[in-house]
Amino acid sequence: MYYLGPEGSYSHEVSLLFSNLIKKKVKIVSKQTISEVFDEVLKNGIGVVPIENSREGPVNETLDNLFKKQVYVKYEIEKKIDIVLASNKKIKNVEEIRRIYSNYYAIQESRNVLNDLNKEIIQVESTSKAALLASKDLKGAALCSKFAANLYNLIILKNNIQDGLNITRFVVISSKISKRGKKTMLFFIVEHKPGSLYKALKEFYKRKINLTMIYSRPLKEIAWNYYFYVEIEGSLKEKRVKKALKELIKNTVDMKIKGSFIKI
Amino acid sequence: MYYLGPEGSYSHEVSLLFSNLIKKKVKIVSKQTISEVFDEVLKNGIGVVPIENSREGPVNETLDNLFKKQVYVKYEIEKKIDIVLASNKKIKNVEEIRRIYSNYYAIQESRNVLNDLNKEIIQVESTSKAALLASKDLKGAALCSKFAANLYNLIILKNNIQDGLNITRFVVISSKISKRGKKTMLFFIVEHKPGSLYKALKEFYKRKINLTMIYSRPLKEIAWNYYFYVEIEGSLKEKRVKKALKELIKNTVDMKIKGSFIKI
Numbered sequence: 001m002y003y004l005g006p007e008g009s010y011s012h013e014v015s016l017l018f019s020n021l022i023k024k025k026v027k028i029v030s031k032q033t034i035s036e037v038f039d040e041v042l043k044n045g046i047g048v049v050p051i052e053n054s055r056e057g058p059v060n061e062t063l064d065n066l067f068k069k070q071v072y073v074k075y076e077i078e079k080k081i082d083i084v085l086a087s088n089k090k091i092k093n094v095e096e097i098r099r100i101y102s103n104y105y106a107i108q109e110s111r112n113v114l115n116d117l118n119k120e121i122i123q124v125e126s127t128s129k130a131a132l133l134a135s136k137d138l139k140g141a142a143l144c145s146k147f148a149a150n151l152y153n154l155i156i157l158k159n160n161i162q163d164g165l166n167i168t169r170f171v172v173i174s175s176k177i178s179k180r181g182k183k184t185m186l187f188f189i190v191e192h193k194p195g196s197l198y199k200a201l202k203e204f205y206k207r208k209i210n211l212t213m214i215y216s217r218p219l220k221e222i223a224w225n226y227y228f229y230v231e232i233e234g235s236l237k238e239k240r241v242k243k244a245l246k247e248l249i250k251n252t253v254d255m256k257i258k259g260s261f262i263k264i
Numbered sequence: 265m266y267y268l269g270p271e272g273s274y275s276h277e278v279s280l281l282f283s284n285l286i287k288k289k290v291k292i293v294s295k296q297t298i299s300e301v302f303d304e305v306l307k308n309g310i311g312v313v314p315i316e317n318s319r320e321g322p323v324n325e326t327l328d329n330l331f332k333k334q335v336y337v338k339y340e341i342e343k344k345i346d347i348v349l350a351s352n353k354k355i356k357n358v359e360e361i362r363r364i365y366s367n368y369y370a371i372q373e374s375r376n377v378l379n380d381l382n383k384e385i386i387q388v389e390s391t392s393k394a395a396l397l398a399s400k401d402l403k404g405a406a407l408c409s410k411f412a413a414n415l416y417n418l419i420i421l422k423n424n425i426q427d428g429l430n431i432t433r434f435v436v437i438s439s440k441i442s443k444r445g446k447k448t449m450l451f452f453i454v455e456h457k458p459g460s461l462y463k464a465l466k467e468f469y470k471r472k473i474n475l476t477m478i479y480s481r482p483l484k485e486i487a488w489n490y491y492f493y494v495e496i497e498g499s500l501k502e503k504r505v506k507k508a509l510k511e512l513i514k515n516t517v518d519m520k521i522k523g524s525f526i527k528i
Contacts, residue, residue, distance in 0.1 A: 054487035057480075060321065104368055104387075123368075123387050167487050194474040201462040210458040212488070215480050216321075223318035223431050224476070 002040045002047040005030030008128030008148035014077055014170045015048045021264055038065040038173070046074065047173045053081070054167040056105055058215050062171070063229050067187045067217070072259035075172040076183075083110055083127075083162045085117075086154035087134055087141035094141075094157055101130035102143035106162075110143055113161040128152075177259040179236040183212065185258035188248065189219070189227045196251070197228070203247045204232060207240040227254075235260040266304045266311040269294030272392030272412035278341055278434045279312045285528055302329040302437070310338070311437045317345070318431040320369055322479050326435070327493050331451045331481070336523035339436040340447075347374055347391075347426040349381075350418035351398050351405035358405075358421055365394035366407035370426075374407055377425040392416075441523040443500040447476065449522035452512065453483070453491045460515070461492070467511045468496060471504040491518075499524040 001019065004011040007030055015028050031037045034049050041047040052058045065071065083106055087097060099120040106127050107114065114121060119141075124130050127144035131152040134142035141157065142149070149156055190196035204211060213231035218224075234241040236259065249255050265283065268275040271294055279292050295301045301311040313329075316322045329335065347370055351361060363384040370391050371378065378385060383405075388394050391408035395416040398406035405421065406413070413420055454460035468475060477495035482488075498505040500523065513519050 053482075055482055055484045057324065057482050123389065125387065164485060165487060194472055195469045197475065197478065198462070198465040198469040201465065205459045205462040208458055211461065213480075214461065216478060218317075218319055218321050220319045221428060223429060 001026045002029050002031050002037045004034050004037055004049050006126060006128045008131055008151040009126055010145055011048050013147045014079055034061040035065055038069050038071050041071050041173050042069060042175055048170055050168050051171045052169045055109055063217055066258055067227055071173050071175060072177040073171045073185050073261045074174050074178045075262050075264050077170045077264055078167050081166040081168050082160055083143050084146055084149055084156045085141055085158040085161055086144060086149035086156045088138055089155045090138055097141045098139040100141050101133045103127050106143045109162045109166055112163050179260050181235050181260035181262040183231055183233060184236055184241060184260045185231050187227055187229055188252040188255040190252055200248060200251045203244045207244050209234055209244055265290045266293050266295050266301045268298055268301055268313050270392045272395055272415040273390055274409055275312050277411045278343055298325040299329055302333050302335050305335050305437050306333060306439055312434055314432050315435045316433045319373055327481055330522055331491055335437050335439060336441045337435045337449050337525045338438050338442045339526050339528050341434045341528055342431050345430040345432050346424055347407050348410055348413055348420045349405055349422040349425055350413035350420045352402055353419045354402055361405045362403040364405050365397045367391050370407045373426045373430055376427050443524050445499050445524035445526040447495055447497055448500055448505060448524045449495050451491055451493055452516040452519040454516055464512060464515045467508045471508050473498055473508055
C-alpha cells in the first residue's frame, strides 16, 4: 500500500488505520507526491491519497490524476483533522518560539490562531516535514498532527488550533474498477454550448439519483475549458445508475467512470 | 487602487496596466493578502485581485471573499503568465544555482522544467518575494515574472518556463454594484436534496443563457455542504437575465449577485 508521504503524514496515519480495519498485513510505502502514488498503483497494489477537505475543498492533484490515469476508487475514509502546535521538548512555552513551520493547507486552516500568535511563518511541503524541522530547531515549532508530533518526539503546546470543524476524506485507489458501494464517482466533459451541463444532469434527475459532489477543473491545454468531477448516490450494480451513465455518454464529449466505493 | 502585493506581483503589473487603460492617475497601494484588498475596498476605492488561472482553476480566497463580503466585480482583465528563471546578475549560468525560490502556484505550473533542473525548491509566499530573495543569494534563483525580475534587478536565465499556455484572469472590484458588461457573476446555495442544482440551472437553460463558469466551494462550517460560483453571459440590464435571477431566488437557499462586468 502506497501513501502520500513523508512518514507522519495524515495519509500515513490513514493507511495504518485502513490496514487495521481490513485486518491484512500489508507493507506500507511512502511516496513523495500524489502523482507518484498513482503511478505505483497503476503497476500494482493499492494507494491512499486525500481527495477533499471539508474547509478547503477538493485536492486538485488527486482529481487530475484520477481524470488522466486508469485508476479507480475502492473505499473512502473520513478523518477529523486536529492540528496541534508542537515543538522540541526543550521549549517550555509559546513565548520562546520565533518561527512556525507548516504546509500551505494547515496554515490556511489555522489562520485565527496564527494571527494571535504573530510569529514568522515558514511554509514547507508537508506537516510532517514541519514536525521534522521543529524537532531540530530550539526557536521553532510546527503545525502538524498529533501523529506526526509523536513520531518526531515533539511536545504539544496547543491542541485543536484549526478554525472550526475540519475533516479530510481519503480514498483507497486501485487499478481495478469496483462495483460495490453506496456511491459512484465519474468525470465528464460537456460541449461548450448553452444547456450542455443542464442536459447532462437531467439523466440523474430523471432517475432520482442524488449528486453529492459536482466540481469543475480546468482542462489546462485549452484555456477556460473544464472537466466535471461528480459523485452520485448508488452503485454501478444498480439498474438506474447503469441506465443514467449509458444515456450520459450521449450527452458528453468524454466520460470516465471511476467505480463505486464503500465508506469505511 | 489596492492590489495583492507585494510590489512586483502580477496583480501589481495588472493594476498599472489598468490605470493606463482608464487613463486616470490613481494611487496604487500594495496589500499583503486578498482578504485585506477586499477589506480596503469595502471602505472605499477599487481593488485588483486574481480570480482564476487557466491551468490551476479559480482562486479560492477571492471567491470566499466575494461570497462573504458586499463587494462587486466591475471589470475583468486576462494576462498571459510568463514565468522566467532569474537570478542575481553575478550568476553566469544555471549550473551555479543551488536553490530556486518561488510560490506554490508557480512551482505547480513549472513542474517539467523544475524536474529537469533538479535543484532544491524553496516555497515562499509570492513570486515577488522569491525575486527579492534571489537578488540577495549568490547560489539562488527565482521563478517569477519578467516584471518582478526587472524590479529586483535580476538577470533572466530562462524565459517561458511554465508548462504550456498559462493565463490568469484578474478582476477589478468595488463596493458598488455595476450593471454594465457582457457577463454577470453570482453565487448561490441550493437545498441538499436530489435535483436542486438541476432545477436552478433550468432557469438559465429556459432563457438560452450560457454559463461560462460553474464551480463549487465548501461552506466550511457545515461539512460537505457547498456554495456555487457561477458566471453567465448577459448583463443585469437584460430582461432575460433579470427574469432568470428573479426565478432563481425561489429555487435557492441563498443567492448573491456580484454584478455585471466588462472585459478589458
